[in-house]
Structure formats: structure tokens, C-alpha cells
Amino acid sequence: MSSVFHRVENRPLPVAVRAEGSCVWDAEGKRYLDAAGGAIVVGIGHGDRDVAASMEEQASAVAFAHGTQFTTPALEAYAAELAPLLPMEAPRVYPVSGGSEAVETALKLARTYHLARGDSGRHKVIARWGSYHGNTLGALDASGRPPLRAPYGPWLGRVVHVPAANEYRCPFDTHPQGCGERHAELLERAILEEGPDSVACFIAEPVVGATLGAVAPPDGYWPAVREVCSRHGVLLVADEVMTGFGRTGAWFGSDHWGLRPDILTAGKGASSGYWPLGLTVCSGEIFEAVVAGGFVHGFTNSHSAVGAAVGRAVLAKLRDGGLVEASRIKGERLLKELSEALADEPHVGDVRGLGLMIGIELVADRQTKAPFARAEHVTEGVLAAARESGLLLYPSPGGADGTNGDAFMLGPPFVITDEELTEAVEKTHAAIVAAASPARP
Ligand SMILES: Cc1ncc(COP(=O)(O)O)c(C=O)c1O
Missing domain, CATH: 3.40.640.10 (Type I PLP-dependent aspartate aminotransferase-like (Major domain))
Structure with missing residues (x-):
């Protein structure tokens, strides 16, 4: 039993033991692509000596x-x-x-x-x-x-x-x-x-x-x-x-x-x-x-x-390191690729952002922009599916009316590589399909 009062107590937290560039590894050896930069924090990358x-x-x-x-x-x-x-x-x-x-x-x-x-x-x-x-x-x-x-x-x-x-x-x-x-x-x-x-x-x-x-x-x-x-x-x-x-x-x-x-x-x-x-x-x-x-x-x-x-x-x-410029250029690419990959997803309402600060809003109905009820915890479902696949995203729930609304953010380190950007797009897409799409025609 832990003596720590953790931020999260409703699921076991993995134990972070190493971080480098855009990735974090846990004690079991699992690699996470940190597309959230922690909490949109890490710009220069992890593990800088x-x-x-x-x-x-x-x-x-x-x-x-x-x-x-x-x-x-x-x-x-x-x-x-x-x-x-x-x-x-x-x-x-x-x-x-x-x-x-x-x-x-x-x-x-x-x-x-x-x-x-x-x-x-x-x-x-x-x-x-x-x-x-x-x-x-x-x-x-x-x-x-x-x-x-x-x-x-x-x-x-x-x-x-x-x-x-x-x-x-x-x-x-x-x-x-x-x-x-x-x-x-x-x-x-x-x-x-x-x-x-x-x-x-x-x-x-x-x-x-x-x-x-x-x-x-x-x-x-x-x-x-x-x-x-x-x-x-x-x-x-x-x-x-x-x-x-x-x-x-x-x-x-x-x-x-x-x-x-x-x-x-x-x-x-x-x-x-x-x-x-x-x-x-x-x-x-x-x-x-x-x-x-x-x-x-x-x-x-x-x-x-x-x-x-x-x-x-x-x-x-x-x-x-020219990292501010890198944030702009990689952000434009990430926004474009996410927008294209998610264009036909029925519950993706909006893909937006500036630089490597990107948000994806999920809606129950694309036409009316009606949100899912918060009680459905769609954001949390997407984050869990992403985490399972080794991708970290950052939650932004409640934005539709202050209570309801599902959205999440990508804010990776500016040193993210081209391959990692592609991985982030693919795993984000897969997490949305897994958590927001199947149960809802
Ligand atoms: C715009 C903004 N202001 C203030 C804060 C609070 O910062 P901290 O969590 O370091 O106290 C945050 C944290 O997310 C933030 O995004």
C-alpha cells in the first residue's frame, strides 16, 4: 500500500522510470509517446542532460x-x-x-x-x-x-x-x-x-x-x-x-x-x-x-x-535549437494530418489549434454540435484507449456549456520526430474510433 496521496486514485498509476525526447517509459518497460507533453508542459523534450x-x-x-x-x-x-x-x-x-x-x-x-x-x-x-x-x-x-x-x-x-x-x-x-x-x-x-x-x-x-x-x-x-x-x-x-x-x-x-x-x-x-x-x-x-x-x-x-x-x-x-519555429512547422503538419485523418469520423466536431497546441472536440451530433452528456465520460474513454496503446493525451472536458462537452489536447514536445507525429495521428484516430464511435451509430 502506498503512502502517497496521488492525483488519481481510481486506477493504478504506472510508475515512470525514464523519459527521453517525446517518450516516457514505465517500470514495466512500456513506452508512452507523450503527445500531451505531460500537461502541455514539456517543450524542449524529456531527458535533456x-x-x-x-x-x-x-x-x-x-x-x-x-x-x-x-x-x-x-x-x-x-x-x-x-x-x-x-x-x-x-x-x-x-x-x-x-x-x-x-x-x-x-x-x-x-x-x-x-x-x-x-x-x-x-x-x-x-x-x-x-x-x-x-x-x-x-x-x-x-x-x-x-x-x-x-x-x-x-x-x-x-x-x-x-x-x-x-x-x-x-x-x-x-x-x-x-x-x-x-x-x-x-x-x-x-x-x-x-x-x-x-x-x-x-x-x-x-x-x-x-x-x-x-x-x-x-x-x-x-x-x-x-x-x-x-x-x-x-x-x-x-x-x-x-x-x-x-x-x-x-x-x-x-x-x-x-x-x-x-x-x-x-x-x-x-x-x-x-x-x-x-x-x-x-x-x-x-x-x-x-x-x-x-x-x-x-x-x-x-x-x-x-x-x-x-x-x-x-x-x-x-x-x-530553433524549437519555437519547430513548434510552428510541426504544429501545422499535425493539425493538417489530424484534420484529414478525422474528416469522416462522425463524432469529431472540430480540430483546431496553433503550433503544437491542438484541440479535438467530440460531439454527439456533428450537425447540431450537441455534446455528449458528461456522464458518458467520452473524453476519459478516448484517453484510456490512447493510454492503452501507449499514447498520452490531455483532457479538456466541459467546454460545450461549462459542464458537458468532450475534448482533448495534443501538446507534444517540440522535438517530436516525423515518425512520432505519424504515430500520434494514427493512435489518436484509433482511440477515437475505439471510445467514441462504435456504441453510437
Ligand atoms: C492558462 C493557465 N494558467 C494557470 C495555470 C495554473 O498553473 P499551475 O498548474 O502551474 O499552478 C494553468 C495550468 O494548467 C494554465 O493552463
């Missing part, structure tokens, strides 16, 4: 230096190398231990910015339904994913939500004309209803991750949203925890639309899973405003020297 060495080197030199007592060469170098890649002016990087911490930090930073400017009434956060920002209470309140919120409802409710743009299920009668702009109007309406002087920030994922399954907005969305936020003095927080560091085929998801957020959060791909690393980044303007009065915040493990060394080594791999 250089990154492991950077960790050892830094830990041997200085493993821990508290952020209120020291800075470190690793941290200074990492931030300096990252800064030119970030979609903002004179960025300042605040490293933390993961995506949820990065989001908490971003929300507090937005509040602190307004306080520093004497705008003390601005405290409200607007986020979107169909979004995920983390599982700590502030980040969970921003998240628009009802099943995750439900048990903790009594602790939540401060954050205001507007809809996310989802072209596959667009509610506007003018679709596909001007959908992005109409969403920006909904955001503006929410700001006006709340009272513009009370709104601190709007937080959203540039491309929605696991809540909807790799959903990119129409091109008009981000420019229109940026304009609304700027006009009302509302800070725009781009949550790039999943989309950052090359996942969408650009350094940051924001880059696809020339979006310049005021604050940006990252995690996952920043360290490719080699270290628990998250980042909150703000523009120089925000930093200058905040720094005079101080930022009442901090974590014991923020500004980690080892985390920075690992982040820097991962950044070098992405940059020197």
Missing part, C-alpha cells in the same frame, strides 16, 4: 538565496536574456514556483499598481468563462471552469466573468463577422456595469487551454480588447502559462496578434517541467509605478537561483 547539468551546477554553487537577501547571477542573466523576447516594454520578471502563483502575483500586482497611483477604488478583476488560471483561491476565482469551482463556491465569487471567444460555438447571429469586436463590447459592458473606476484588470489566456481545448480567438478579438482595456484604465493580464515559450509556434501567444499586455504570466514551458517555475512579468511602466511604494507580496521559493538556471538553460534550448 544540459538542463539537468545546469540544475546541478547552480545547486552546487548556491542552491538557496532568499529573494529579500540576495539576487544571483543566474537570475540576473535569465531575466536579461528573456526580456527582449517578451511582448512588453522594459519588462521586469518576478519568478515564482508555478502558474497559479504567477496568476496570484499578477492580480496583486494589478491592484498594487492602482493603489500606487492613488486609484484605490480599483480592485475588481474581470476574467472569462471557459478559462483556467489555476487552483489557488484567487486564481480559481478567476477561472471560468464550473466543475473546478463547484466544491469551493462559498469561497469564490469576487471575480466577474464575461464569455471567452469560441468560434466553434459562437453565440452571435452575425457570426463570423465581427465576433472579436462583439466580445470586446461585452467586456466593455461589464466594465461599465461594474463601474470603470472599480476595475483593476482583465485576465485571459491568449489561446484558451484545457478548458475549451486549444481555442484561438478571431483576429479582431485581441486588438479590440486591448483598446477597451486601455480606454478604461484596466490592466490587461495575458495568462501565458500554457501558451508561452513557443507552445503556439510563437514565443508568446500574444505575438500572434501583436498584443502588448500590461502583465503576463508564464509557467509550464518556461522550465519545460525540469523545475517548478512560474513567472509574472510586468511592463517597465507598471514596475516604476509599483516599486516606489513597494509590492507587499512574496514567497519563500520565489526568485529561485536553481529555477533561474534551469529557465535559462531551457531558453537556450528553445532559442539555439
Whole structure:
């Protein structure tokens, strides 16, 4: 009997003992093609010795230096190398231990910015339904994913939500004309209803991750949203925890639309899973405003020297290995091949994505886009069939109406080979046929 409180207790978990490139092996010798990159985390590939060495080197030199007592060469170098890649002016990087911490930090930073400017009434956060920002209470309140919120409802409710743009299920009668702009109007309406002087920030994922399954907005969305936020003095927080560091085929998801957020959060791909690393980044303007009065915040493990060394080594791999470009090119191929392979599958409603961040939505009825009932657990069935065949996929259930809806994601490492891409397409197809098709004519 195990003494671990596992994430999953309803089935035995295989024991991972080795990982290399795009594959993970368990203790029984079974190979898994990690088309999920864990949880859309691993960009540079598993088993990178250089990154492991950077960790050892830094830990041997200085493993821990508290952020209120020291800075470190690793941290200074990492931030300096990252800064030119970030979609903002004179960025300042605040490293933390993961995506949820990065989001908490971003929300507090937005509040602190307004306080520093004497705008003390601005405290409200607007986020979107169909979004995920983390599982700590502030980040969970921003998240628009009802099943995750439900048990903790009594602790939540401060954050205001507007809809996310989802072209596959667009509610506007003018679709596909001007959908992005109409969403920006909904955001503006929410700001006006709340009272513009009370709104601190709007937080959203540039491309929605696991809540909807790799959903990119129409091109008009981000420019229109940026304009609304700027006009009302509302800070725009781009949550790039999943989309950052090359996942969408650009350094940051924001880059696809020339979006310049005021604050940006990252995690996952920043360290490719080699270290628990998250980042909150703000523009120089925000930093200058905040720094005079101080930022009442901090974590014991923020500004980690080892985390920075690992982040820097991962950044070098992405940059020197041309891996962001690889994500774009391989992503285009994977999207095309999946779309072709699944074109005649009766329960495949949509195949979409950007770079190596791809979503497949399954529906009970292709014409009406009616979802399966969540109780049928179609997503879980596909994932189980894939796992059985040695393919790891990432679940995105609930996207059709917040509760029902079946989707899953592919987000493999950017070093995935041509043969592995073909394997991913074939095994994904087979898993869908096995789990979603036979019982349903
Ligand atoms: C967009 C986004 N924000 C925040 C988070 C939370 O990150 P973490 O799980 O590292 O706390 C996630 C995790 O999936 C995410 O996808």
C-alpha cells in the first residue's frame, strides 16, 4: 500500500522510470509517446542532460538565496536574456514556483499598481468563462471552469466573468463577422456595469487551454480588447502559462496578434517541467509605478537561483535549437494530418489549434454540435484507449456549456520526430474510433 496521496486514485498509476525526447517509459518497460507533453508542459523534450547539468551546477554553487537577501547571477542573466523576447516594454520578471502563483502575483500586482497611483477604488478583476488560471483561491476565482469551482463556491465569487471567444460555438447571429469586436463590447459592458473606476484588470489566456481545448480567438478579438482595456484604465493580464515559450509556434501567444499586455504570466514551458517555475512579468511602466511604494507580496521559493538556471538553460534550448519555429512547422503538419485523418469520423466536431497546441472536440451530433452528456465520460474513454496503446493525451472536458462537452489536447514536445507525429495521428484516430464511435451509430 502506498503512502502517497496521488492525483488519481481510481486506477493504478504506472510508475515512470525514464523519459527521453517525446517518450516516457514505465517500470514495466512500456513506452508512452507523450503527445500531451505531460500537461502541455514539456517543450524542449524529456531527458535533456544540459538542463539537468545546469540544475546541478547552480545547486552546487548556491542552491538557496532568499529573494529579500540576495539576487544571483543566474537570475540576473535569465531575466536579461528573456526580456527582449517578451511582448512588453522594459519588462521586469518576478519568478515564482508555478502558474497559479504567477496568476496570484499578477492580480496583486494589478491592484498594487492602482493603489500606487492613488486609484484605490480599483480592485475588481474581470476574467472569462471557459478559462483556467489555476487552483489557488484567487486564481480559481478567476477561472471560468464550473466543475473546478463547484466544491469551493462559498469561497469564490469576487471575480466577474464575461464569455471567452469560441468560434466553434459562437453565440452571435452575425457570426463570423465581427465576433472579436462583439466580445470586446461585452467586456466593455461589464466594465461599465461594474463601474470603470472599480476595475483593476482583465485576465485571459491568449489561446484558451484545457478548458475549451486549444481555442484561438478571431483576429479582431485581441486588438479590440486591448483598446477597451486601455480606454478604461484596466490592466490587461495575458495568462501565458500554457501558451508561452513557443507552445503556439510563437514565443508568446500574444505575438500572434501583436498584443502588448500590461502583465503576463508564464509557467509550464518556461522550465519545460525540469523545475517548478512560474513567472509574472510586468511592463517597465507598471514596475516604476509599483516599486516606489513597494509590492507587499512574496514567497519563500520565489526568485529561485536553481529555477533561474534551469529557465535559462531551457531558453537556450528553445532559442539555439530553433524549437519555437519547430513548434510552428510541426504544429501545422499535425493539425493538417489530424484534420484529414478525422474528416469522416462522425463524432469529431472540430480540430483546431496553433503550433503544437491542438484541440479535438467530440460531439454527439456533428450537425447540431450537441455534446455528449458528461456522464458518458467520452473524453476519459478516448484517453484510456490512447493510454492503452501507449499514447498520452490531455483532457479538456466541459467546454460545450461549462459542464458537458468532450475534448482533448495534443501538446507534444517540440522535438517530436516525423515518425512520432505519424504515430500520434494514427493512435489518436484509433482511440477515437475505439471510445467514441462504435456504441453510437
Ligand atoms: C492558462 C493557465 N494558467 C494557470 C495555470 C495554473 O498553473 P499551475 O498548474 O502551474 O499552478 C494553468 C495550468 O494548467 C494554465 O493552463
